Amino acid sequence: MVADSVIKLENVWKIYQFDKVELAVLKGVTLDISRGSFVVILGPSGSGKSTLLNMLGCLDLPSKGRVLLDGRDISKMSEDDLAQARGKKIGFVFQQFNLLQNLNALENVMLPMIFQGKSETERKKRAESLLASLGLQDRILHRPAELSGGEQQRIAIARSLSNNPEIIVADEPTGNLDSTTGQKIMEILINLHKDEKKTIVVVTHDPAIADYSSQVVHIRDGEIATNHLNAEKVLWDK
Amino acid sequence: MFKEYLKIAIKNLRTRQLRSWLTIFGIVIGVFLIMSLLSLSQGLKATVLNQLKAVGTDIVMIMPGNISDIMTTIVGNIQLSEEDLNVIKKTPGVEAVLPNVYKGEIVKYQNTSKTAILAGMDLRNALNVYIEDMGMKIATGRWPVPGKREVIVGSLVPTDVFPGMKTNTTINIKGKQFEIVGVLKSRGSKQDDSMIGLDLDIFRSITGERQGAPQAIAKIAAGYSVDQVSKDIKANLETQAKRQAGHGGESAYLVLTSDAMSGIVDNIMGIIQVVVFAFGSIAVLVGGIGIMNTMYTSVRERTREIGILKAVGAKNSTIVLIFLIESGIIGLIGGLGGMIPGLGLAKLIQAFGQVHPVFYIEASVTPGIILFGLLFSFGVGCLSGFFPARQAAKLKPVEALRRYE
Numbered sequence: 001m002v003a004d005s006v007i008k009l010e011n012v013w014k015i016y017q018f019d020k021v022e023l024a025v026l027k028g029v030t031l032d033i034s035r036g037s038f039v040v041i042l043g044p045s046g047s048g049k050s051t052l053l054n055m056l057g058c059l060d061l062p063s064k065g066r067v068l069l070d071g072r073d074i075s076k077m078s079e080d081d082l083a084q085a086r087g088k089k090i091g092f093v094f095q096q097f098n099l100l101q102n103l104n105a106l107e108n109v110m111l112p113m114i115f116q117g118k119s120e121t122e123r124k125k126r127a128e129s130l131l132a133s134l135g136l137q138d139r140i141l142h143r144p145a146e147l148s149g150g151e152q153q154r155i156a157i158a159r160s161l162s163n164n165p166e167i168i169v170a171d172e173p174t175g176n177l178d179s180t181t182g183q184k185i186m187e188i189l190i191n192l193h194k195d196e197k198k199t200i201v202v203v204t205h206d207p208a209i210a211d212y213s214s215q216v217v218h219i220r221d222g223e224i225a226t227n228h229l230n231a232e233k234v235l236w237d238k
Numbered sequence: 239m240f241k242e243y244l245k246i247a248i249k250n251l252r253t254r255q256l257r258s259w260l261t262i263f264g265i266v267i268g269v270f271l272i273m274s275l276l277s278l279s280q281g282l283k284a285t286v287l288n289q290l291k292a293v294g295t296d297i298v299m300i301m302p303g304n305i306s307d308i309m310t311t312i313v314g315n316i317q318l319s320e321e322d323l324n325v326i327k328k329t330p331g332v333e334a335v336l337p338n339v340y341k342g343e344i345v346k347y348q349n350t351s352k353t354a355i356l357a358g359m360d361l362r363n364a365l366n367v368y369i370e371d372m373g374m375k376i377a378t379g380r381w382p383v384p385g386k387r388e389v390i391v392g393s394l395v396p397t398d399v400f401p402g403m404k405t406n407t408t409i410n411i412k413g414k415q416f417e418i419v420g421v422l423k424s425r426g427s428k429q430d431d432s433m434i435g436l437d438l439d440i441f442r443s444i445t446g447e448r449q450g451a452p453q454a455i456a457k458i459a460a461g462y463s464v465d466q467v468s469k470d471i472k473a474n475l476e477t478q479a480k481r482q483a484g485h486g487g488e489s490a491y492l493v494l495t496s497d498a499m500s501g502i503v504d505n506i507m508g509i510i511q512v513v514v515f516a517f518g519s520i521a522v523l524v525g526g527i528g529i530m531n532t533m534y535t536s537v538r539e540r541t542r543e544i545g546i547l548k549a550v551g552a553k554n555s556t557i558v559l560i561f562l563i564e565s566g567i568i569g570l571i572g573g574l575g576g577m578i579p580g581l582g583l584a585k586l587i588q589a590f591g592q593v594h595p596v597f598y599i600e601a602s603v604t605p606g607i608i609l610f611g612l613l614f615s616f617g618v619g620c621l622s623g624f625f626p627a628r629q630a631a632k633l634k635p636v637e638a639l640r641r642y643e
Contacts (some may be wrong), residue, residue, distance in 0.1 A: 059549060060636040080553040087551015098546045098639070103246075114242045115551035149567045159550065 005068070006089075006163065006199050007033045007166045012065035014051050014222075023133055025051045028065070033167065038193045040210045041203045043219035050085040050171065052219060053203050057169040058086050070166075087115045091160025093170035093189075097152040099144040099159070103129060106140040109158045123162075130158040134188065150181035154160060157188055167199040174206060186212070204219050243556065247563035254536070258568065261532040263560050264525035265572025269615050272518030273580030277607055278587060279514050281600035283507035289427045290503060292373030296458045298468045300326060300336075300475070301492040311340065317450040322491075325478045326454060329471045331462035334364040337451030339441060345434065347400040354399060355433045358441030367457045379405040379420030384437050389416045392431040393424040399432055409434075428591070466614025468493040522615070526622040527574060529565050533626035534621040539560070544630050551620045554631040561627030562620050569610065569619015577611045 014026040025048045026029060033039055033056065041048040054060040055067055058074050067074045069089065074082055092098075099108045109127035118126075131140050144152050153173060160168050164224045170189060174182030190212050192198045210216045218225040249260045284412070302316045318337070327335045339358040344351055359368060362384040365455065368374045382388035396403040415434065424431050442448050458467045475491040537544070544557060545624045584601035591599045 012475055022245065054636045057549070059639070060634070081557065083548055083553045086549065092549050094639070100541070100543055100546060102249045109548075114239060115553070116558075117239065140372040163551070 003031045005034050005072065007058075008071075009052075009055060009062075010066040011064040011070070012067060014048075014055070014060070015063040025222050026055070026062075029055075029219075029222070029224055030105075031056075031217065031224065031227070034192075035166070035184055035199055036197050037199055037215055038190075038213045039199075039201045039215045039217060040043045040134075040213040041201065041217045041219060042205075042207070042210060047219050047220050049203050049223040051222075053171050053201070056201055057090055057092060058082060073190055084115070087112050088102060088163050089166050090126040091163070091165040091168040093156050093160050093168060093173045095172040095175040097144065097149070097156045097176070099155055101144055103134050104135060104141050104143050105147070105155045108144070108155055109162050112159060112162045120232075122123055126162060127158070130161055131155070134158050148181075150184060153177060153181075153185050154188065156230070157185070157192075161192075165198075167201065170200065172205065174204070184205070190199060240559075243560050246564055247560050247567060250540075250560075251564055251567060253503075257532055257535075261525075261528050261568050262572045262575060264528035264576040265522065265615055265618070266525075266575040268518060268522030268525045269522075269573045269576025270583075270636060271521050271576075272614075273514065273577045273607070273611050274583045275514040276511065277492055277581055277584040277597060277601045277603055279507065279511045280604075280607065281357060281584070281602035282586070283503070283511070284602055285427060285600050286503050286507070287500060289425065289430065290496060290500050292425055294371035294457075295496050297367075297371045297457065297496050297641075298464065298471065299494045299496075299499060300398035300454045301452070301494070303492055304488070304490040314386060317452050318454055319450045320476065321449065321482075322475060323454055325474050326456055326471055329456075329467065329474050331459055331470065333459040334360075334367050335456045336360050336364050336367060336455040336457075337438070339438070339447065339451045339453055340433070340452040341441075341445045343445065347403055347440055350400060352399060354395070355429065356441060356445065357433045357435045358445075359435045360438045360457070362437070362439075364457070368492040372455075373388060373425050373459055375423040377421045377423045380420075382419050382435070382437055385439065387414065387416045387436070387440065388419045388423060388433045388436070390420040390451055391418060392422050392433045392435075394428065394431040395434060396421055407415055408467075414444060417492075434577070443494075464495050469493055522618055528620045529568050529622040530626060532568070533565050533623050534629070535563060536564070537626045537630040540630075541633060541638045544633050545635050545640075548633070548635035549639065557631040558624075558627045561630050562623050565623020565627070566616055566619045567617045569617070569622075572619070573612050573615025575613070577608065578617050580611075581608075590610055 009029050009031040012026055012029045012031075013024060014163065015022045016025060029052060031052075040050060041049050051060065054161040055062060055150055058067065059067055061067070061075055069085060072085075074085075082096040085159065100111065106124070109130055113126065128137075128140065131137060131138075134157060134199050136151065136154055136158070139147060139151060139155075144155070147155070151177075157168075157173075168189070173189070174185050177185060186206075189200055189202065193200050202213075204210075214229070216228045218227075244372075297555075300318065302318055302322070323335055323337060326332060337358070337360065339613075342353050342358050343356050345354040361368075361382060365381060376390075377393060379390070382390055391403070400409075403409075403418065405418050405420060408417050410416075411434075422431075456467075456471065458464050472491055472493040475493075547557060547560075565586075581601070581603050585603065588599060588601040
């Protein structure tokens, strides 16, 4: 498999300025997320892993260095172009699910497709099939508040898939779930990687997940401590 | 896509129903004020201008006093003297002079007594001017014969003032019997249509107002320039006033052509409308600030939601649009809610005026006013939503998402 990269970080710095004090959260991180890989980012709190994930998700711009999305420098894109590209190529799964509370499951899943200008029939069809594939066919008209955490996270995963993105960025997707439910969510992500060949980046505390991955990145104090490419070691078919 | 944004906006408003309605109510009050006052002043203007249109263009009105000080003339009861009237009559180009005299008197018809406006009319010399230039047309009966105790009444007298009044019956004014010989067609104003007209000489003898007149009307003969003659009248009156200045002071006169009168009415009504609009606008402005406040609160509360929208691909313009639709809807509903009772109140006042002859005011409800009210409130809504919307759009997705409640 030729390792062409979906997202590439080149010597990325993120520096926050507090009055006269500078705080570097990322210190020259270089990371290549190749197409079809399953990357796990591990690190203690405050290590900069969320900031790193925001960079990978193109939610934030680097202070120094370059972030390339499909070979394009995101710092050089307009805010609107970047939003458009993000909506099309990146799917997000958050720890807090981040569903819109006043929309039902179906509407939440259809939302990213609105911004890509898809027709209503197309949106509805796609959202329904995504929700059904995640076992939520009976929940499509429920609002997030009426659903369990696991169900909400599955809706969020359906939403992240709505525009058929190249990469799914998950920020501690199991952090707010009990272990059984969390495991199910991880299984969904793993299946997406296996069956649909999606590129997946997961930030987690859970070392068990690392076993599934093709690449484990340890981050400490804003720097990459280790970056194991262990794709060869992992047997996906168990 | 606009339809989708509209749906999202409506859902957002419905999630915060109480606040949405309170904000809408703020706009309702302002628009209510503007709509009721504007339609009444517009109606007033239309009524007055209509009346003036009935007056021929070769008619000028003469008043003592100064144009910048009309109130002094009216309140101070300054009158044209008999000499003044003579000077006007002698000015070349003047065909006839009609002293415009009127007085409220108690009039008794059968068993009812009411105060009515009596108007003295120079029927002997200027009947044709009343008919041709003042728009007085007989509906039933005939004109009074000069010198006889006969009256002609406005169209509202037999219907509203003395219901059931018939021609060829008599009324009693200050103990004297007068025969009602005719009824005029409506001239479009409550005051004009409620008056009782009688011969000038008899008017003077029964009211005791023997001299002069508060105003006079002059008809300009054919072939003369109305503007030139009105200037001559003014000049002659002022020369005569100076000649008599022995007993003091300068005298100013106001000579108005019907064009000038329309212009003045237009001006005064224009000012009234501007003032009305200004006061109403203050109320709407307060409502607008209410919208802004609500929208800013909403932006703060929904910071996370905005972050989510941006993360899943919403452009800045989309965020602005969603917020503008929300504030626009608040404005529009407020406008609608204020307009209906506002115009209703104006119509009610009009109906009240028709029952009570004290004041006659028409409410003008035109598609223009309705459209203006809706556009105005919608505009205020959008404008007040603009800054909050821009603030929302400016949020960086990562910062917006970081705010955990």
